[in-house]
Amino acid sequence: MRSKTYRAKTMKEALTRVRRDLGGDAVILAAREVRRRRLFGLGVRALVEVTATDQMPPEVAASGLSTSAAPSGADRARPEGGATDPVPSPGPSPALRARFGEPLSRLHAMVETLSRQGRIDHLLPDLPAELVPIYSQLIESDVPEVLARRLVRHIDESLEPDQFDHPESIRAALCQAVAECIPVAPPIQAVAGTRRVVALVGPTGVGKTTTVAKLAANFKLAHGARVGLVTVDTYRIAAVEQLKTYAEIIDLPLAVVNDPSEMTRALDELGPVDLVFIDTAGRSPRDEVKIRELAEFLLQARPDQVHLVLSAVAGQRSLRAAVDRFAMVQVDRLILTKLDEADSLGGVLAVLGLSSRPVSYLTTGQAVPDDIEPADRLRLARLILRQEELA
Template identity: 45%
Template sequence: QDALETVRRELGPDAVILHTRELPEPRFLKWRRTKDRIEITAGVGLNVRTPRAVSPTSGRKPPTPAASRRDDEQLAPPPPLAGLRPVAGQPQPAPAVERLPPILERSFPARPITFTGTPGSSPPVPGADPQAHISRQLNSIEQMISQLTRSSWQPQADVPTELFQLYTELIDVDIEEELARELMQRIKTELDSGRLDATTSTKARLASLIEPEMQCAPPIAVTPGRRRVVALVGPTGVGKTTTIAKLAANFRLRDGVRMGLVTVDTYRIAAVEQLRTYAEIIDLPMKVVTTPGEMRRALDEFAGLDLVLIDTAGRSPRDELKIQELKNLLAEAQVDEVHLVLSLAASVRSLQATAEKFAPAGTTSLILTKLDEAIGLGSLISISRRIPLPVSYLTTGQDVPDDIEHAQAKRMARLALAEDSLLARRRTAEPGAGKLSNL
């Protein structure tokens, strides 16, 4: 009865219902829990709204397979009704249905299906975690890329299997691919010439081959009665202040050197206070300066000391003006050594660019920090090749004064190949130095 009233309201009082059938809710919409739909075919007078059959000569293109499937699933023509007689004076309805009557189109307009819900509602698929799925896919892609990187250099027929295995190990310790290929060729030459015997491991031989390439500077030399001024420079966040504290603690507590500290890092109040705390613990004089004139006066007061360490503020490698100011400040201090502090956690390209930008400040050597935070230490080889500065010190952790050591070529070569542990050279703290390690 409700359907008849709706039809007559749309088509007029003379509308006649020709056919009805129930359409069950599609399975993908069952979640809406709605009642089944009813399809109505109706007409009125000579203007019965019947679908038109698509004839081959109509000039229209046949529907696409996808459209045909949709029509078959939702808009299939109703089967003929038994006993239905055509109304006199009315044309026969076409056997094929192209579109639903307007009343049904308005009742069920075509639109994208969207799922709505309140925050925290369950997703359409119970138990599914989209974020976890994306994370798994990203991990899978990362593993594929890693495998492709490793396999980009395939062993030749005459290359031993263990040599190719060594190549993959070099990639794992962050040695650049091109450099790893070169090292493999050098080892292959050693094997072919018979210089590498069965008693020598390939890694040990490789370490001996790259050891001469490791550029190392001597440690800071202190001569009693002759003051030496040493400055540490570098970008922000590389550990300059902590490194100054490690050097100061070792020189003061281990060697008893008469020394003082100067800081120009007035941009970070916390850094100044940290260094002041270190100085008070190990009984060192300390000066805070901001201008070249103050620097000159501070050095005059420290004229009778054997060593002065200068901690500078971090500078952006792109800020040429700040680096020029740093150069003028160090010139006033008449420094003997300028150590550029770089974090090994950064890429080799970034370290090379930073070294080039700080060159106007008169850098004489490198201090490489945060070795314990690097993915691998193979970059030590590339740094020695690309940056024309020797390495003076390595820092391997946060403990003061323990986690710092003088750079040595053999040690660096073994670290680069993961043949040595970062803790192998860790020095036991001197009496009285332990109270620094927890700061």
């Protein structure tokens, strides 16, 4: 048994779609006129909304409005032979179960569906049935409720009535709506003969050093750019060693800066390079003093771009904390790491709205230099919605 809501410009059109979809025995559960504000406030459009089900137990069907003009309400039909059936005691007889078992279980399923729908109706009155699974999918992907509601409302307003019949149109509209929430930036440009300085900042362990290595290797090997590295990650000896190892493998000059006053000299010592990547120490978003210290280093380096590195594995709360605290450093872009490890990406979507900075790169594994790609809003939207797997 299926129950669906249809929207059309006229009642005739709605009933035609009900019959075509659910068959001649379809029963109308509700019909009403809905007024929808058009996008960008371009007036109001009136639509007819009809909720119908394809079949019902006879006694329930008789209380509804059927497209095949079944009697309603008072004219309640008895189930065939119902008057002569003995009243079972204490439980239903096998004969009775055989007769009513299936309609009753269907009725039960319908009540379940309506009750689930009821919960969503409470939050989203007027949401067409076709969009209920979309809302559920967003919630399951950890998209915050407020954002999920905004997205389904947007889809509801932007779809034409006949598109509600096509799940692929709904999926495409959802993907588009999510993609529109994701600002992206073009990849870093290396211009021969002009020194560009790019710094990566972010909490500890999110993948800054690995991402610097991926970017540096790609720019040198794939684009033939002259690349230099600077590390201010001097809190942990191992962290400097980590970048040194990459610098040796990729064959790049590396400067270690222990104090902001050494920055200008260190940059000059790299020689004629087109791109400098600055790797920084991971700062706990709670550690305001260290983030100020980081700001000092960056003030001296005068980077062309600062990318805040965020791990997709982090919970929404820590992502928000990182965005808030690193706002003290002038962040221009976001890099999302560890997409391969994240169970869901809905939290990332919420944080993108909060930060309003565009995403520059996505990283998808530990392999240097392969597991990195320039951010693509449709790809990220499909990943968030699980319409696509990481290759």
